[in-house]
Amino acid sequence: MSTVKTLTGEEHFKAVISHAKEYGFIFQSSEIYDGLSAVYDYGQCGAPLKNNIREYWWRAMVQMNENIAGIDAAIFMHPTVWKASGHVDAFNDPLIDNKDSKKRYRADVLIEDHIAKIEAKIEKEVTKAKQRFGESFDEAMFRSTNPRVVENQKKIDEINQRLKDCLERNDLEGVRQLILDLEIVCPVSGTRNWTEVRQFNLMFATQMGSVSEEASTIYLRPETAQGIFVNFLNVYKTGRMKIPFGIAQTGKAFRNEIVARQFIFRMREFEQMEMQYFVRPGTEMQWYEHWKQARMQWHLTLGISSTKYRFHDHIKLAHYANAACDIEFEFPFGFKELEGIHSRTDFDLKSHEQHSGKKLQYFDPELNESYVPYVVETSIGLDRMFLAVLSATYKEETLEDGSDRTVLSIPPALAPVKCAVLPLVNKDNLPEKAREIMDQIKFGFDCMFDAKDSIGKRYRRQDAIGTPYCITIDHQTLQDNTVTIRERDTMQQERIHTSEVSRIVEERVSMKALLSKVS
């Protein structure tokens, strides 16, 4: 039996990153020019693995669900989309640093925290008064007449007004002045040694229109979901959809992260796989539960240990959600969000109704009425899923004979190469025979031919990129047309007829088996 080496999280992560480069999974973008921060390219093994993960998702969602339609919306969208979605506001946080503690804060949050302190003072007054007056206490009256409460409330209103004015006018200097005027100190250093307030544009802007004077600013989408919402009516009308139904898509999204790190976990350009499920209002919680379970099932079907996954329910909900959870995955650097499942209410469609003036409603024949559907969203990062697969399947083993091997136990259906074709020795007509077999089977799945170096070394090379099967052509093959087929994880071999290779490999690497378990 082989034993798997135990690596610390950091060792494991480093090993995965260098393995990803060494075997052509992930390269840093523009590496010959010193790279581009937080942007990565997928190499000759990475691209097929990524495609396979995407295909597994697409087929599990679109092919396996009659009522889910797949689309492919453009990355460029009308600028108003991002006003409607809230990204224009939410993605323009004003930030400020304290020069002494080197801590960074959101400037508006600092001010809001200050307001919260004043509010706490008011509550204290009220509580005290309540105790003093007992039964006869008129809280509303107290709040409107007590001088200290009134004064504090006035302060709060003034601060709120100033903050609102500044944010609306995009007056960053005004925000800074407000922080100085309020004498807000850094909670860590206790000083008022603040930097300028700076704005980080989390959306990438570009120009539409080739003549610069006439060009207008548009954004690369920071999420794919809006491409689904703006097409809700199109798909509903042209696809003859009946609620509940879903719209799915995969695609690139772009965010200027303040801190972009941890390899491909957090990238500026990344790919999402999202499905928005439109349901009758009031039924959203049952569908939320349904998709929570269905999505977890999709993950577990891959065969990666279930202990690597867990749900994390959000306590604090975003403004558009009435329920939300993450599927977290245990990456080498700990449990982190891999997928989100959100009950988004009718926030998005309603907002688009308001901004576009179009009626984004569904006529429900059962109820004989129209309504804005509620939405349950499932959203998974493809690159994160890629990293999950890579880090969960990377293993360094010590074999019985004391030798080492590095193997990626990638689920066969996702593996970049399905089958290697190896002549045992590079002579005696074995390479020719091997080519002949390769030419027969290559139509069904990705194959790789390798005749260089010893057979053991070639097996290790295939293990390193996660090839589930190796077909070896030996002298016996020339006599009876049989070959050995070696399984990656067990390294066990069996002898099969060449005419069966295609069928057997196809059976074992096919996505069908996975799909039958998720639906």
Add this chain to the structure above:
RNA sequence: GCGGAAGUAGCUCAUUUGGUAGAGCAUCAGCCUUCCAAGCUGAGGGUGGCGGGUUCGAGCCCCGUCUUCCGCUCCA
């Protein structure tokens, strides 16, 4: 973005008062032939991250810049 560490061949690393840049693995060609890495011979591959400065001379000292890694706020 801020603070700390680092950057030499595809990978892992040497080269210590600053004096012409090396090894192993990997790659390629040939030989050998053997079902689980590490046989033999040969070859290619580096303007030392990049730019500037000090010096007769810089991989090494200084400055800038880029990238990566470790700590802080948002997200998929």
